[in-house]
């Protein structure tokens with residue numbers, strides 16, 4: 403699973419969409435107890451459920467990880483957490499998944515100059531108050547020191563979303579293909595050992 407972590411307007415959503423459109427990834431749809439925003443679709447943007455149902459699922463251990471943010475729950479369902487998924491979570495979520503030592507997890511932190519993020523937020527119509535609030539909160543929350551593990555840091559200040567998605571896809575495969583190759587070596591080594599024992 404490819405995990406993208408990054409501050410607001412670092413390009414996570416656009417890059418994930420291109421990875422899905424062009425590189426065979428699927429979206430890991432997460433679950434939230436917050437209400438859908440205008441234009442958001444159930445089971446596409448999130449699985450939208452009530453706080454009570456969310457707490458019920460916590461009790462049933464249905465989440466790989468979950469957090470409480472802005473008085474709402476957000477969680478990654480255990481079901482469907484496969485290698486080909488792209489997941490966007492905050493650092494706390496990425497840390498919980500990393501600490502579980504699951505196979506095929508690649509964590510990429512997107513870093514973007516604050517000035518550019520501000521411009522992008524203005525362009526997409528965020529208010530000045532929203533922008534100031536997000537910039538202030540994000541600087542501490544999305545700092546690399548908050549993550550237990552990072553496979554790669556990708557600077558998204560420059561470059562188009564297409565170029566960045568291509569780079570991220572390459573980095574993901576660099577790790578995953580190497581891991582798979584290692585497991586082939588492990589098989590060969592085991593075969594060799596078994597043969598020697600038989601001799």
Ligand SMILES: Nc1ncnc2c1ncn2[C@@H]1O[C@H](COP(=O)(O)OP(=O)(O)OP(=O)(O)O)[C@@H](O)[C@H]1O
Nearest residue numbers: 409410411412413414415416417522526561562563
């Ligand atoms: N590399 C880029 N070049 C130009 N514009 C970009 C780039 N990446 C993102 N943008 C623009 O910046 C805005 C924010 O992008 P996006 O929604 O992908 O960010 P995000 O990290 O998911 O933000 P948030 O966490 O706030 O939802 C969008 O309007 C998007 O089109």
Ligand SMILES: Nc1nc2c(ncn2[C@@H]2O[C@H](COP(=O)(O)O)[C@@H](O)[C@H]2O)c(=O)[nH]1
Nearest residue numbers: 432433468469476477478490491492494495
């Ligand atoms: N740890 C998790 N964080 C998640 C999950 N799903 C989304 N998120 C993060 O929450 C914030 C707020 O999202 P918003 O859609 O309300 O703006 C954002 O940073 C997301 O990346 C999750 O399952 N686990």
